[in-house]
Structure formats: C-alpha cells, structure tokens
Amino acid sequence: MFEGVKIPLDSKIGVFVTLNPTYEGRNDLPDNLKSLFRPVSMMIPDYDLIAEIIFLSDGTSNFKLIYLKGF
Numbered sequence: 001m002f003e004g005v006k007i008p009l010d011s012k013i014g015v016f017v018t019l020n021p022t023y024e025g026r027n028d029l030p031d032n033l034k035s036l037f038r039p040v041s042m043m044i045p046d047y048d049l050i051a052e053i054i055f056l057s058d059g060t061s062n063f064k065l066i067y068l069k070g071f
Contacts, residue, residue: 015037016037017029017033017037051063
C-alpha cells in the first residue's frame with residue numbers, strides 16, 4: 001500500500017544502488033534510503049586463482065608452467 005493505493009509488485013524486478021562514498025565529491029546514501037537496501041561489499045578478484053581453477057577444471061595438470069609462460 002502506498003498512500004492508500006495497493007501497488008502490485010513484480011518479483012522479477014530488483015533495485016540496486018552502487019555507491020562508493022570514498023571518492024571525492026560523492027556523498028553517502030541518506031539513512032532513510034539505507035534502511036531499504038542491504039549492503040554488499042566487493043573486492044578485486046584473484047585472477048591467478050581463477051586461471052588455476054579454469055586450467056584444472058579443463059584437465060590441465062601443469063597449469064603453473066603454462067600460466068607462468070603466458071598464453
């Protein structure tokens with residue numbers, strides 16, 4: 001209900017907010033909006049580990065030799 005009107009919701013739709021308040025000139029999300037979203041932290045992926053898993057899943061046993069030499 002929103003202002004006395006029933007609004008149907010579609011479960012296939014989601015709203016996401018991406019925010020990095022540490023950059024210069026950016027502001028933090030206001031508290032009234034923060035309560036509507038769940039925080040999620042992200043980090044830089046470990047590309048070496050990803051490559052190792054891809055090589056191993058493909059059946060390559062000497063992946064370090066291949067990966068260190070370059071593609």
